[in-house]
Amino acid sequence: MTGRAVYFLAGVLAILLVAALAVYVSYQRSGVGEGTSNSKTNLTSTNNSYPNTLEEPSPGTTVNSRPIRQAITPKPVKLVVYTYDDFMAWGEDEELFDKLVQRFENETGIDVVIYRFDGARQMVTQVLNELDQGVETADVVIGIDPILLQELKKHNAVVCYLSPSAPLEVANALDPDHCATPIDYGLIALVYDPSRLTEEELAMLRDGVTLDELVKLAPRIVGEDPTKSSTGLNFLLYTMALSRLEGRDWKELWRQLVGNGMMIAPSWGSAYDEFLREGSPRAIVVSYGTDPAYSAWYSAKEGGAEEPSVNATVLAAGGKRLGWMQVEGVAIIRGAELDAAKKFVDWLLSEEVQREIPASQWMFPAVDVSLPSFYKYALTAKDVDGMANSVLPPDEIYESLEVWLKDWLSIAGG
Known part of the structure; x- marks a missing residue:
């Protein structure tokens, strides 16, 4: 081989060596090799990736720069209920309402927390104070009459809702605007x-x-x-x-x-x-x-x-x-979890609850259910020629009371 040929071959080899080195460096920087310079895209890295055992990654893990969706168990919906302390407690079982609520919880998965007050007026005052302070308050209040309901309405404290099961005559006696649902009357x-x-x-x-x-x-x-x-x-x-x-x-x-x-x-x-x-x-x-x-x-x-x-x-x-007619009702408070609150209100008008009203509240249930035999001695709307409630509209009562x-x-x- 001549000297010129030797120099030519050495030059070619040098060029090939430089090119190979450049490819290797580029390869390493791309993260495809075994380096750990980019843990978010390195599938074999021990950080922020699925290990070879296919164990699920910790929260916040990303693979190929996309978040991994975590399997989240939803928290049960909590419903806060205010009522007075002897609601449905005048029968043989003073804990009847608590037992009924437990069934509701089991059937719906809704967690009901009950707070009791000495009276309905105290209960409404508490709700208004809590709304004013911006702190947690009731989702649902049980035991309001037309006057207390007017007070809640004037403070924009209620979400108007009338259960489809409510009879209109009794509902109108509670509130013509249907901002609450009647549960009993007498x-x-x-x-x-x-x-x-x-x-x-x-x-x-x-x-x-x-x-x-x-x-x-x-x-x-x-x-x-x-x-x-x-x-x-x-x-x-x-x-x-x-x-x-x-x-x-x-x-x-x-x-x-x-x-x-x-x-x-x-x-x-x-x-x-x-x-x-x-x-x-x-x-x-x-x-x-x-x-x-x-x-x-x-x-x-x-x-x-x-x-x-x-x-x-x-x-x-x-x-x-x-x-x-004295009508007692249930109302949904502003800020409540509406779906859960409406389910609870509808449940209060279910036969399961309403059939217990006569012998625990000693009032007539809002909906038509079979009454105990001793209710034949009670005065009903059929025993009078009319109602006097319409003579004093709820708005006038609230303004002048x-x-x-x-x-x-x-x-x-x-």
């Missing part, structure tokens, strides 16, 4: 013990009590303070509605009632205690039309006949017996 009534009354007094009670008769019966009546008791408040509104129908001043009516000896107790319980007290002249108590049903149930429970020891009647005006209660206090002496 008639405000004068409940009396016929064995302790004269024939003249019984005659005034048998077919509805006029306002004039109410004044005559006042020494025999114990009622409740409307500033503290929902029963007392509904009775005050009842008398105001009938006074308006007759063109009468309700304040003058109450001056006559108090002046003639009507007793005012601080609560429904204390009024009933006075009514039942041996030797008490108060043989008439402001209560509910379902009381005779409770009396018959209690008599049978104690081994006696299923017969009531008390009767009930309503007020009358214009020759008609007019009832005052504070003034009315101050007027009543000035008459009754607080």
Whole structure:
């Protein structure tokens, strides 16, 4: 080989060697080799990748720069429910409602947390305070009447919802705007013990009590303070509605009632205690039309006949017996988990729950279910000629209630 050929061959080999070195460096930088310079794309790296055992990567792992989807177990939906402390607790099982709720939880997977309050007004006040503070509050409130519902509505605190199962007549009595769902109802009534009354007094009670008769019966009546008791408040509104129908001043009516000896107790319980007290002249108590049903149930429970020891009647005006319907409802609070809240409200109107209302709440269930035999003694809407609720619209009650209660206090002496 000539010298020129040797130099030429050496040059070619040098060029090939440089090219090979360049390819090798490029190969290493691409991350395809066994280096660990880019762990996100290195499938054999021990960091942030599936190991050879196919064990699932830790959270946050990416493969080929794409996140790995984690298998997440969804948390159960939590539903916070506020109610008053003796809701559905007046039957043989004081824990009935808790047991029913547990079934609901098992069927739906919704975790229900119940908070109980001394009364519905305290419950509503708590909700409004919590909303104002921006802290966790109820998703659902049970036990509101039309007045409390108006208060919630004025503060934009409710999400309007009426369960499809709710009967319109009862729903309209609770709220014409259908911002809540009724769960039970009953008639405000004068409940009396016929064995302790004269024939003249019984005659005034048998077919509805006029306002004039109410004044005559006042020494025999114990009622409740409307500033503290929902029963007392509904009775005050009842008398105001009938006074308006007759063109009468309700304040003058109450001056006559108090002046003639009507007793005012601080609560429904204390009024009933006075009514039942041996030797008490108060043989008439402001209560509910379902009381005779409770009396018959209690008599049978104690081994006696299923017969009531008390009767009930309503007020009358214009020759008609007019009832005052007290409706209790459930509302969804702003910010609630809506799907879960609506399921819960619908469930409260299910037969499973509604059939338990008569013997635990001693009110009529909102929907039509079979009633216990002793409910034949209760006053129903069919026993009156009409309802007086429409005379005092909920908006008017809400706007004027504070003034009315101050007027009543000035008459009754607080």
